[in-house]
Amino acid sequence: MKKLLYVMAGFAILLLVFYTYLGGFTDPEVTIATSKPMYVAGQPFEGSVEDEALGNAFQRAAQLLEQNELQGTLGNIYYNNPDNSGDSIRAFIGIIIPDSTVKLPQGYTLRKVPGGRKVVHAEVNARVAMAPGKLYEAVFDYAKEQNLQLEEYYVEWFPADDEGVLEVPVKQ
Template sequence: MSKKFVVAVAVVVAIGVGIYAYLGGFSSPTVTVTTSEPLLLAGQPFEGTVNDEAFGNAFRKAAQIRDSKQLTGILGNVYYNSPETKKDSIKAFIGLVIQDSTVKLPEGYKLLRVPGGRKVVRSEVDAHYMVGPGKLYTSLFDYAEEEKLNLENFYVEWFPSDRKGIVEVPVKK
């Protein structure tokens, strides 16, 4: 190998590590047990494989609705099976966490009320939504295993900003 090749590879790796750090890739999630607050989501249900084009389109549609100000809210989703362990298929509700239930919804959107007052394991991380979800779920599952907590198959995630992610999972009674 030539020195130029080694230097070029080192520069590319350094840039990659820098981007990963900028996105919050080295941030550590905080995991707590708390009581959930009620949430209201406007979105669309999805059931299918994670590789389905419609799955990605649902996320893009939510971001487009938010960015165009059709609805005021933050990106949020509910998964009815574990997005980390169920790689082949997923059942979800994808959209925006909103405050006003009387707002006119975009075509194809419905309201989903997530009740509050439940004991949940909550994971938060200050990282871009491109790298945050993996960190959120790993830390949440590790914590639940360490504390011997059984979790429901109901995962609520939302992103208050491009650099913050939150996941809550109810603890089975």
């Protein structure tokens, strides 16, 4: 019986260490900011969050960065909140690039994220697997506390393996 308790305690410690490594205990910093213009090279997606094509779009973006076909940061634009619309999502999955003159890989198009808008800006030090959930929750909580109405336009990017950023425009 004691052996089982030691094994369970060891397993619990390993889970806590892994959760800490992912950034599970870090809280996002949320502020009001003015957005900067960005260019996103990517591919549109519309469908279920369970659709294999969505995962393929994320994998392709990561592969293009890994193979140096594009220089930039993983980044996405979401045009709806799947929590409010079943499991359907409208998105543009890709890479935030430094300027619009970059030669795009086959199947990729360019979208510009406008600058100069008032946004709720959130940053967190957490792995890519953990960051989105933390960021969205923090932004929605902040908007509720500050009595802000948000647009259905979410721009997220991941400057490093352990950092995530989300900006959501405030309705004017």
